[in-house]
Amino acid sequence: MDENDPLWYDRAEPDEPPGLWLHALAGVFWVLASSINVAKSVYRMPDRVWQRGTGWIARRMATGIRRL
Secondary structure (H helix, E strand, O other), rough: OOOOOOOOOHOOOOOOOHHHHHHHHHHHHHHHHHHHHHHHHHHHHHHHHHHHHHHHHHHHHHHHHOOO
């Protein structure tokens, strides 16, 4: 590095690419985050089903239709 050269960082050697361990850790993190996201959506699904079902029944009862 030359102290008088303002663009020394343009000519600096690039860092080495990420290694196998970092790629493996990123993969584990991705799988874990995806699993948490799927678990959240599965956990909330019954609640949405019950809300839609009760709303459907309430609408049918409000309109006076007795056919189920």
